[in-house]
Amino acid sequence: MRIGHGFDAHRLGEGDHVVLGGVRIACDYGLVAHSDGDVLIHALCDALLGALALGDIGRHFPDHDARWAGVDSRHFLRHVAALAAERGWRLCNADLSLIAEVPKVAPYIEAMRTNLAADLDVATPLINVKATTAEGMGAIGRREGIAAHAVALLQANA
Secondary structure: OEEEEEEEEEEEEOOOEEEEOOEEEEOOOEEOOOOOOOHHHHHHHHHHHHHHOOOOHHHHOOOOOHHHOOOOHHHHHHHHHHHHHHOOEEEEEEEEEEEOOOOOOHHHHHHHHHHHHHHHOOOHHHEEEEEEOOOOOHHHHOOOEEEEEEEEEEEEOO
16 A cells, blocks of 8 residues: 655636636636646645655646646546556545635535546545635635645555
8 A cells, every 4th residue: 555645735816716626616816827726636646646656746747838738637637547557556545635715615525526536537435525724824814825735545456
């Protein structure tokens, strides 16, 4: 078995939506990023890549490469899932924490879990997504950004 941890954060800026867990959420701002800025998926990719000892998302999808500008982060997750499968690993479970003052994500969590499970080709009960705020503290508390942590446990295929 192998475990990996991932973290990602992006600043809030101009826009009319954010994408979190592959779900587009309408709001009065956007995430400043090279891709779609999906911090939840980026953290999960890093957790999986960490468990596989394959570096991080920036190594596989560098932000200086124009191919990844504006790309749907679900593409990244499907690629990382394929890397795991090619190497003989399967996901046991993933636990993700979103840290944000805005937007309120409770109505979207099940859709996020469904998207992530589909992209990883696992059952939805293996994916947990939860959210918290920073209680007004720091940059996230001042609504300057959004962050996410992810932990993934992989098991070698029998």
